[in-house]
Amino acid sequence: VTDKGNNFYIGSAVEFEQKATKFFSDTNAFIELSSNPFNEILDKVIQLLNTLRGKDLIRKWQYEQMIPDRTTCELAHLYFNPKTHKDGIPVRPIESTIHASTTKISKFLDKILRPIFDDKCKETTIIDDNVFAYGSKIYKQTTGGAMGSSFTLTLGNIFMSEWQQKLVEEQTKTGELYGRYIDDVFMTWNRSEEELRKLLDDANTWHSNIKLDYKINKSLPFLDVLLTNNNGTLTTSVYHKPAAEPYITPFTSDHPRHVFVNIIKISLERTTRYSSTFEEFNNERRDVKLMLLYNGYPLTFIENEFKKYFFDYKSTSPFLQYIDKEKNYIDMRQTLLGQPTFRQSQVALSAA
Structure with missing residues (x-):
């Protein structure tokens, strides 16, 4: 693998x-x-x-x-x-x-x-x-x-935190976004591309062992999220690498049932967190379902787990199998985004 x-x-x-x-x-x-x-x-x-x-x-x-x-x-x-x-x-x-x-x-x-x-x-x-x-x-x-x-990982984060100070200061002054996960950086820019390239080229001289390989576009992936600037509106969706293949733990494998349940739950949670529009959500949800079917998950099992997942966030009807309206989706997504991720929960426990 x-x-x-x-x-x-x-x-x-x-x-x-x-x-x-x-x-x-x-x-x-x-x-x-x-x-x-x-x-x-x-x-x-x-x-x-x-x-x-x-x-x-x-x-x-x-x-x-x-x-x-x-x-x-x-x-x-x-x-x-x-x-x-x-x-x-x-x-x-x-x-x-x-x-x-x-x-x-x-x-x-x-x-x-x-x-x-x-x-x-x-x-x-x-x-x-x-x-x-x-x-x-x-x-x-x-x-x-x-x-x-x-x-x-911790040492790398400490090092990068020190290295990035000039970039962070530059972004803060102009009210732009700057985010980093280990050695992957995402930032927005509203000035000329020439100025941006100069800043990034300068950043490549700050330390001999740190070299930025950067891309500039209106639509770019950051980790497994695709961020797009639609005429000034930032939208997000799930990013799939070109070489990615639809393989997950097959249903025929000798795993406890909760493993298959969690795979579906995590896939749907990622879909909801990353899809900022109802259209992207529906597209990704369909792809998740096809991926599960491809790996041998029974249709009835998939449908039941989908129903349970969505019912947790939309309880007006026990028969609601899908989030079928944009308002329902927005409400569900806001509820989900208000909850800490597993990683955030772990950090909070460690710091307690």
Whole structure:
């Protein structure tokens, strides 16, 4: 299964290995090591935590949450996922750090810092000793953080929050929109395209490791939302990557019933949240139904789950199977948008 889109990818092993080799050479963020430093790193981590605990700088429970287990620790290993939604199908590196020496520390720090960052940032990082195995070779990452490590995302957000200050200030001065999710940025602009390109080109000089690949248009995707400027009115709809295929967990798979129910519920919730017009909602709802049928979901099961979902938001009639009027849809969408997403609920719980 591929990086995004749940496509099933079959390719040449030799070609795939060539792409992995190209990734190493293009990024220039890794060096090959002549020996395995695993034991040295493990000893350093344990010694550091013992020192902190000995000086009473961390509590016993904190020490126990971060100390690695020598019997289960192992060197992290790297693998690649094909990005079939990109031209040429490049590869994305994923580092498996489940049993690495610093994993418990990474999770502990992420748990503490992420809620603080999410709360304070509504509006250059090198991690030492990030060593992993790929094939029969051992590498050390010299720039950035491991994709797969809990703490990397939080560090990346902190870095990008600092990097983006000039852009945010520029947008705030002119009353424009600016939003970012990790390394994806969306912003509006009402001045000339020449001025915008100059600003973005300048932004590409702010840090040697940050290069913007930008697109300017009246209709652009941001993550899985398509945003369109219709003569000054911003509309949204669900965005499907060109390479995306309609594959989900098949109904014939050996999963509990609630898994299939949740797939339908999440699909309809995404449809409602992202579709700003009744027309887009109906188009996407039809596509969701076709996708479910394609993956073996019985029509009666689909219809019943659709009915339950819509009935939660529109209870005037127990027989209402569809949201069939624009006003009903707008009312339902406003109700849904007023509720926190699962992610927002998780952040609130973490910060409590």
